[in-house]
Amino acid sequence: MSTAAAELVAVSDAPTRGVGWRARLIGPGLVLPAVIATIGFSLIPLGYLVIISLTHKSDYFFGHHDYSLKNYDLVFHRYRLNVVTTLRLGLLSSIITLIFGYPFAYILIRKVRYRELVRTLMVFPLFGPLYLAFGLYYVLLPKGPLAGVLEFLHIKGTDLLYSEPMTLFGMALFTFPFMVMNVGAALSNVDPMLEEAAQTLGAKGWQVFIRVLFPLSKSGILAGFLMCFGWNIGVFVVPILLGSLPQQRVLSLVLQQKAMSSQLDYGLASAMGIVLMAIAFLVTWLSLKFSRGALGA
């Protein structure tokens, strides 16, 4: 996280106006509103979440202040399957995004002249997984708009509905643009001459990929993969609409049920939230570490 941020502000250290303490206070003064907003509505709530995660159910709000790690014990034992499901769906959908996104980014960078059109259509997934899942659900219904095509391909739409492949596809479609942007940024820095040189020297197509393209775009692949993974472990609505019970075990969904259903088990929900957040921060930190140089370029 810090490397990428440092890069973004690296150039700007040079010009400093005036000397003396008043000039030095202008900078911090101008950032102050942002800092206050972040402390008040991000850091304090997250800190509070940590405290609540150490207490039993909603006892904390009734004056019982005894702390224990019992909720974390529950998350890693009784709810281990939920953690595993979250990681599994995130991992699988990111792999799918990578497998389909890499060729897309390659063709986009090397062969496509209508890039503005591609970029414009690619904003649809960014409006959010809710609309994607809703649209895909309708596509799969027997009377859906693609019923003829699905029949031609001998696919039964209702078989796909409420299944793991469809959930993964919905998640992959949402993160597809992130992968394409990351891999594309890395690939656009690879000189096509290198591929041509490899081919002239007798390398076959797959050899060019493994020995030239892959090593040169490795940072983009890793950054894209981690970014998709970071989004996908927070998945919420796609399993509701396109998945069934095995997919609906994801942490986001369970913590929402624990906190907002009649159980009101804030302690357990908070512990799940903290675990999810820890995974997300770790992943983001890694992804920003590997996307070094691409940010703001």
Added chain:
Amino acid sequence: MSSIAARSQPRIRFNRRLVGDILAHTYIWIWLGLFALPFVATSIHSLELPDGGYGFAAYTDAFGSFKSNLITSFEVTGLTIAINLVIAIPAAYAFVRHTIPGKGFLLSILNLSLYTPAAVMGLSLLITYAFLFHIPKSTTGLVAAYVVGSYPLMLVPMIVALRDLPLVYEEAARTLGANRLQCLLRIELPLLGPGISAGILLTFVIIFNEFLVTLFIAGPSNTTAALRVYNLTRTGFLPSTAALAAIMQLVSFLVVLFFFKFFGSRYLKGTYLI
């Protein structure tokens, strides 16, 4: 006749490069179709009438019963954009033109909420609003959550734009007698236009369609249109729900088109979102 056929034969011969190109472009177009498919399907569904025909009845319904949700959405999104501007412009200016101790680290902390999973952010705010700040289900809380979650999206394009802006213009204006305020209003802000617009675009697209944090902290009086879509999908797949979803996507898409037409996509680069 036979000589023409003989001459044209080599041209029809299997050409690997051509076939490769056709396959490559087909691949791109298949995915472009898939990107638009959910929106197209939603639109088709929204035009269906109960008797099997097609018409705009669902839209009349949607504008009738979801009008208050749409108004709430536009209100909170507009308010969020305004507050984001007030927070992000000075901050970006400070990051690029002034010394701040621990700059890189500070920027990471400010970006923290971007990387928090929405459900976790929602839960933490739900608890904090209810038991610490005592503002449960309020519009104030909703807007505050949106601001914290989205002003970094505005900050980054602005830092990119401001960093690319040479100091020369500002110095020339100062030399010619402009004071600092004039300099800011007449030189820098106009030149920063595209960067600021990029921030507005990102905030709009994200906040207008946000439903998950909203699910945790909104009440019946400030249910946004995106949350309404989510709530309605839990009860059934009516054409009026599809109409609301289609309206939301169409508005977002038109805003994006408008932006691309005037500014291109250069300033969105640092954010990795588009």
